[in-house]
Amino acid sequence: MKPQHKPIRGVIVDLDGTMLDTVPDFEVAINRMRAEFGLGPVAAEQIARMVGKGSENLIRGVLALDFDQAGVEQRIGEAMASYHRHYIAINGDYSTMYPEVTEGLAAMREMGLALACVTNKPMAFAQPLLARKGLSHFFDVLYGGDSFERRKPDPMPLLGACASFALHPDEVVAIGDSSNDAEAARAAGCFVLTVPYGYNHGRPVHEIESDGIVTTLLDAAHRIREHNEQAKAHR
Numbered sequence: 001m002k003p004q005h006k007p008i009r010g011v012i013v014d015l016d017g018t019m020l021d022t023v024p025d026f027e028v029a030i031n032r033m034r035a036e037f038g039l040g041p042v043a044a045e046q047i048a049r050m051v052g053k054g055s056e057n058l059i060r061g062v063l064a065l066d067f068d069q070a071g072v073e074q075r076i077g078e079a080m081a082s083y084h085r086h087y088i089a090i091n092g093d094y095s096t097m098y099p100e101v102t103e104g105l106a107a108m109r110e111m112g113l114a115l116a117c118v119t120n121k122p123m124a125f126a127q128p129l130l131a132r133k134g135l136s137h138f139f140d141v142l143y144g145g146d147s148f149e150r151r152k153p154d155p156m157p158l159l160g161a162c163a164s165f166a167l168h169p170d171e172v173v174a175i176g177d178s179s180n181d182a183e184a185a186r187a188a189g190c191f192v193l194t195v196p197y198g199y200n201h202g203r204p205v206h207e208i209e210s211d212g213i214v215t216t217l218l219d220a221a222h223r224i225r226e227h228n229e230q231a232k233a234h235r
Contacts, residue, residue: 005170005191005227005231006168006170006171006231007171007227007228007231007232008113008171008172008173008191008224008227008228009113009114009165009167009171009172010113010114010115010116010161010162010165010167010171010172010173011108011113011114011115011116011172011173011174011175011220011224012116012117012118012158012161012162012172012173012174012175012185012190013105013115013116013117013118013139013174013175013176013217014117014118014119014174014175014176014177014178014181014198015117015119015121015126015129015130016051016052016119016120016121016177016198016199017051017052017176017177017178017195017197017198017199017200018098018175018176018177018181018195018198018217019097019098019101019117019133019135019217020095020096020097020098020101020129020133021095021096021097021098022051022095022121022129023044023047023048023051023095023199024044024094024095024096025087025090025091025092025093025094025095026044026047026051026058026087027042027043027044027047027094028086028090028093028094029083029086029087029089029090030042030047030058030059030062030083030086032082032086033059033062033079033082033083033086034062036082037075037079037082039066042062042065046065047062048199048202049199049201049202050062050201051199051201052120052178052180052199052200052201053120053151053180054120054121054122054145054151055080055083055084055121055122055125055145056076056080059076059079059080059083060072060076062079063075063076063079084124087125088124088125091125091128091129091132092128092129092132092133095129095133097133098195098197098216098217099216100216100217100218100219101135101216101217102134102135102138103216103217103218104216104217104218104219104220104221105135105138105217106138107218107221107222107225108138108217108220108221108224109138111221111224111225111228113224114140114165114167115138115139115140116139116140116141116142116143116161116164116165117130117135117139117141117142117143118142118143118152118157118158118161118174119142119143119144119145120144120145120151120152120180121144121145122144122145122146123142123143123144123145123146123147124144125144126142126144127142127144130142140164140165141161141164143157143160143161147160148160152180152181152183152184153179153180153181153183153184153187154184154187155184155185155187155188155189157184158172158174158184158185158188158190159188162188162190168189169188169189169190170189170190170191172190172191173185173190173191173192173193173211173220173224174188174190174191174192174193175192175193175194175195175214175217175220176192176194176195176198177194177195177197177198177199177200177205178194178198178199178200178201178208179200179201179203179207179208181194182194182208182209182210186209191211192210192211193210193211193212193213193214193220193223194208194210194212194213194214195213195214195215195216195217195220196213196215
Protein backbone atom coordinates (compact mmCIF):
# COMPACT_ATOMS: atom_id res chain seq x y z
CA MET A 1 0.00 0.00 0.00
CA LYS A 2 1.34 3.38 -0.99
CA PRO A 3 0.30 6.86 0.16
CA GLN A 4 -0.66 7.99 -3.35
CA HIS A 5 -3.39 5.36 -3.36
CA LYS A 6 -6.88 5.89 -1.98
CA PRO A 7 -7.56 5.48 1.73
CA ILE A 8 -8.63 2.02 2.86
CA ARG A 9 -12.31 1.97 3.78
CA GLY A 10 -13.03 -1.77 3.98
CA VAL A 11 -11.26 -4.93 5.17
CA ILE A 12 -11.85 -8.55 4.17
CA VAL A 13 -10.50 -11.07 6.69
CA ASP A 14 -9.95 -14.79 6.16
CA LEU A 15 -10.92 -17.23 8.93
CA ASP A 16 -8.89 -20.48 9.07
CA GLY A 17 -5.22 -19.75 9.62
CA THR A 18 -5.81 -16.00 9.93
CA MET A 19 -8.15 -15.51 12.89
CA LEU A 20 -8.38 -19.06 14.24
CA ASP A 21 -6.12 -22.09 14.31
CA THR A 22 -8.77 -24.63 13.30
CA VAL A 23 -6.48 -27.53 12.38
CA PRO A 24 -7.15 -29.21 15.77
CA ASP A 25 -10.88 -29.28 14.91
CA PHE A 26 -10.12 -30.67 11.46
CA GLU A 27 -7.86 -33.32 12.98
CA VAL A 28 -10.55 -34.62 15.33
CA ALA A 29 -13.36 -34.64 12.74
CA ILE A 30 -11.22 -36.12 9.96
CA ASN A 31 -9.83 -38.90 12.11
CA ARG A 32 -13.27 -39.81 13.43
CA MET A 33 -14.41 -40.01 9.84
CA ARG A 34 -11.39 -42.11 8.89
CA ALA A 35 -12.04 -44.48 11.77
CA GLU A 36 -15.47 -45.20 10.28
CA PHE A 37 -13.68 -46.32 7.10
CA GLY A 38 -11.24 -48.47 9.06
CA LEU A 39 -8.37 -46.10 8.32
CA GLY A 40 -5.63 -44.92 10.65
CA PRO A 41 -5.28 -41.34 11.91
CA VAL A 42 -3.68 -38.49 9.96
CA ALA A 43 -1.33 -36.09 11.76
CA ALA A 44 -2.25 -32.43 12.22
CA GLU A 45 0.82 -31.30 10.27
CA GLN A 46 -0.33 -33.27 7.22
CA ILE A 47 -3.87 -31.93 7.49
CA ALA A 48 -2.61 -28.34 7.73
CA ARG A 49 -1.01 -28.64 4.29
CA MET A 50 -4.42 -29.51 2.80
CA VAL A 51 -6.44 -26.71 4.41
CA GLY A 52 -7.61 -23.67 2.46
CA LYS A 53 -9.54 -24.76 -0.62
CA GLY A 54 -12.80 -25.88 0.94
CA SER A 55 -14.10 -28.95 2.75
CA GLU A 56 -14.55 -31.19 -0.28
CA ASN A 57 -11.00 -30.55 -1.46
CA LEU A 58 -9.77 -31.31 2.07
CA ILE A 59 -11.63 -34.62 2.31
CA ARG A 60 -10.61 -35.65 -1.19
CA GLY A 61 -7.00 -35.04 -0.18
CA VAL A 62 -7.40 -37.08 2.98
CA LEU A 63 -8.97 -39.99 1.09
CA ALA A 64 -6.25 -39.81 -1.58
CA LEU A 65 -3.74 -40.81 1.10
CA ASP A 66 -5.23 -44.32 0.95
CA PHE A 67 -7.19 -44.64 -2.29
CA ASP A 68 -6.70 -44.01 -6.01
CA GLN A 69 -8.94 -41.57 -7.85
CA ALA A 70 -11.64 -44.18 -8.47
CA GLY A 71 -11.57 -45.14 -4.80
CA VAL A 72 -11.88 -41.50 -3.75
CA GLU A 73 -14.87 -40.97 -6.05
CA GLN A 74 -16.52 -44.10 -4.71
CA ARG A 75 -16.25 -42.90 -1.11
CA ILE A 76 -16.42 -39.09 -1.29
CA GLY A 77 -20.16 -38.78 -0.67
CA GLU A 78 -20.16 -41.00 2.40
CA ALA A 79 -16.92 -39.46 3.66
CA MET A 80 -18.26 -35.90 3.33
CA ALA A 81 -21.45 -36.83 5.21
CA SER A 82 -19.41 -38.44 7.99
CA TYR A 83 -16.97 -35.52 8.19
CA HIS A 84 -19.78 -32.95 8.34
CA ARG A 85 -21.49 -34.89 11.11
CA HIS A 86 -18.33 -35.10 13.20
CA TYR A 87 -17.24 -31.52 12.48
CA ILE A 88 -20.58 -29.98 13.47
CA ALA A 89 -20.42 -31.95 16.72
CA ILE A 90 -17.04 -30.47 17.74
CA ASN A 91 -16.91 -27.18 15.78
CA GLY A 92 -14.77 -24.81 17.87
CA ASP A 93 -14.04 -27.27 20.69
CA TYR A 94 -10.35 -27.59 19.84
CA SER A 95 -9.62 -24.48 17.76
CA THR A 96 -7.87 -21.48 19.30
CA MET A 97 -7.68 -17.78 18.46
CA TYR A 98 -4.43 -16.29 17.28
CA PRO A 99 -2.92 -13.40 19.30
CA GLU A 100 -4.39 -9.88 18.95
CA VAL A 101 -7.30 -10.92 16.74
CA THR A 102 -10.00 -9.23 18.82
CA GLU A 103 -7.76 -6.22 19.45
CA GLY A 104 -7.09 -5.87 15.73
CA LEU A 105 -10.73 -6.19 14.72
CA ALA A 106 -11.75 -3.71 17.43
CA ALA A 107 -9.14 -1.22 16.20
CA MET A 108 -10.42 -1.55 12.64
CA ARG A 109 -13.96 -0.96 13.87
CA GLU A 110 -12.85 2.13 15.77
CA MET A 111 -11.37 3.45 12.53
CA GLY A 112 -14.81 3.20 10.92
CA LEU A 113 -13.78 0.47 8.47
CA ALA A 114 -16.33 -1.89 6.98
CA LEU A 115 -15.46 -5.50 7.84
CA ALA A 116 -16.22 -8.75 6.05
CA CYS A 117 -15.15 -12.29 6.83
CA VAL A 118 -14.66 -14.27 3.62
CA THR A 119 -13.72 -17.92 4.05
CA ASN A 120 -13.77 -21.11 2.01
CA LYS A 121 -15.31 -22.86 5.03
CA PRO A 122 -19.01 -23.70 4.45
CA MET A 123 -21.45 -21.27 6.06
CA ALA A 124 -22.87 -24.06 8.24
CA PHE A 125 -19.43 -24.30 9.88
CA ALA A 126 -18.26 -20.67 9.68
CA GLN A 127 -21.30 -18.94 11.17
CA PRO A 128 -21.50 -20.91 14.44
CA LEU A 129 -17.71 -20.90 14.81
CA LEU A 130 -17.49 -17.10 14.64
CA ALA A 131 -20.37 -16.83 17.09
CA ARG A 132 -18.83 -19.31 19.51
CA LYS A 133 -15.51 -17.48 19.49
CA GLY A 134 -17.21 -14.10 20.05
CA LEU A 135 -16.19 -12.64 16.70
CA SER A 136 -19.51 -12.33 14.83
CA HIS A 137 -20.30 -8.82 16.00
CA PHE A 138 -17.19 -7.38 14.38
CA PHE A 139 -18.35 -8.20 10.85
CA ASP A 140 -20.89 -6.49 8.63
CA VAL A 141 -21.06 -9.57 6.38
CA LEU A 142 -19.87 -13.18 6.38
CA TYR A 143 -19.41 -15.19 3.19
CA GLY A 144 -18.52 -18.89 3.18
CA GLY A 145 -17.24 -21.29 0.56
CA ASP A 146 -20.81 -22.00 -0.53
CA SER A 147 -21.99 -18.37 -0.67
CA PHE A 148 -20.93 -17.90 -4.32
CA GLU A 149 -20.53 -20.09 -7.38
CA ARG A 150 -16.75 -19.99 -6.97
CA ARG A 151 -14.40 -19.90 -3.98
CA LYS A 152 -11.03 -18.27 -3.37
CA PRO A 153 -8.58 -18.08 -5.15
CA ASP A 154 -11.28 -16.94 -7.58
CA PRO A 155 -11.97 -13.22 -6.97
CA MET A 156 -15.77 -13.64 -6.94
CA PRO A 157 -16.19 -13.76 -3.12
CA LEU A 158 -13.97 -10.71 -2.61
CA LEU A 159 -15.78 -8.78 -5.31
CA GLY A 160 -19.04 -9.75 -3.61
CA ALA A 161 -17.75 -8.36 -0.32
CA CYS A 162 -16.66 -5.11 -2.00
CA ALA A 163 -20.12 -4.80 -3.56
CA SER A 164 -21.74 -5.32 -0.17
CA PHE A 165 -19.63 -2.41 1.13
CA ALA A 166 -20.46 -0.33 -1.96
CA LEU A 167 -16.69 0.22 -2.25
CA HIS A 168 -14.31 -0.04 -5.18
CA PRO A 169 -11.77 -2.87 -4.70
CA ASP A 170 -8.88 -0.39 -4.53
CA GLU A 171 -10.43 0.94 -1.30
CA VAL A 172 -10.36 -2.53 0.29
CA VAL A 173 -7.58 -4.69 1.77
CA ALA A 174 -7.80 -8.46 2.17
CA ILE A 175 -5.95 -10.11 5.05
CA GLY A 176 -5.12 -13.80 4.90
CA ASP A 177 -2.57 -16.50 5.47
CA SER A 178 -2.35 -18.19 2.08
CA SER A 179 -1.78 -17.82 -1.63
CA ASN A 180 -5.54 -18.35 -2.07
CA ASP A 181 -6.21 -15.05 -0.32
CA ALA A 182 -3.48 -13.20 -2.20
CA GLU A 183 -4.47 -14.51 -5.62
CA ALA A 184 -8.13 -13.67 -5.03
CA ALA A 185 -7.25 -10.18 -3.81
CA ARG A 186 -4.93 -9.47 -6.73
CA ALA A 187 -7.53 -10.66 -9.25
CA ALA A 188 -10.23 -8.57 -7.55
CA GLY A 189 -8.05 -5.45 -7.49
CA CYS A 190 -7.79 -5.28 -3.70
CA PHE A 191 -4.72 -4.73 -1.57
CA VAL A 192 -3.54 -7.79 0.33
CA LEU A 193 -1.69 -8.26 3.63
CA THR A 194 -0.52 -11.67 4.83
CA VAL A 195 0.03 -13.11 8.29
CA PRO A 196 3.03 -15.42 8.84
CA TYR A 197 1.50 -17.97 11.19
CA GLY A 198 -1.19 -19.73 9.10
CA TYR A 199 -1.15 -22.72 6.79
CA ASN A 200 -0.54 -21.71 3.13
CA HIS A 201 -0.54 -25.34 2.01
CA GLY A 202 2.79 -25.94 3.74
CA ARG A 203 4.57 -23.22 1.75
CA PRO A 204 6.50 -20.28 3.32
CA VAL A 205 4.44 -17.11 3.56
CA HIS A 206 7.33 -15.13 2.06
CA GLU A 207 6.62 -16.82 -1.28
CA ILE A 208 3.25 -15.05 -1.46
CA GLU A 209 3.11 -11.84 -3.48
CA SER A 210 1.44 -9.34 -1.16
CA ASP A 211 1.59 -5.72 -0.06
CA GLY A 212 3.25 -6.73 3.19
CA ILE A 213 3.46 -9.28 5.99
CA VAL A 214 1.82 -8.27 9.27
CA THR A 215 2.56 -10.05 12.52
CA THR A 216 -1.03 -9.87 13.81
CA LEU A 217 -4.40 -8.33 12.94
CA LEU A 218 -3.55 -5.50 15.33
CA ASP A 219 -0.37 -4.88 13.34
CA ALA A 220 -2.58 -4.85 10.22
CA ALA A 221 -4.82 -2.22 11.80
CA HIS A 222 -1.78 -0.06 12.55
CA ARG A 223 -0.57 -0.51 8.96
CA ILE A 224 -3.97 0.54 7.58
CA ARG A 225 -4.11 3.58 9.85
CA GLU A 226 -0.64 4.63 8.74
CA HIS A 227 -1.57 4.21 5.08
CA ASN A 228 -4.74 6.26 5.51
CA GLU A 229 -2.89 9.06 7.30
CA GLN A 230 -0.31 9.21 4.51
CA ALA A 231 -2.98 9.02 1.82
CA LYS A 232 -4.80 11.94 3.46
CA ALA A 233 -1.59 13.98 3.60
CA HIS A 234 -0.97 13.40 -0.13
CA ARG A 235 -4.44 14.54 -1.21
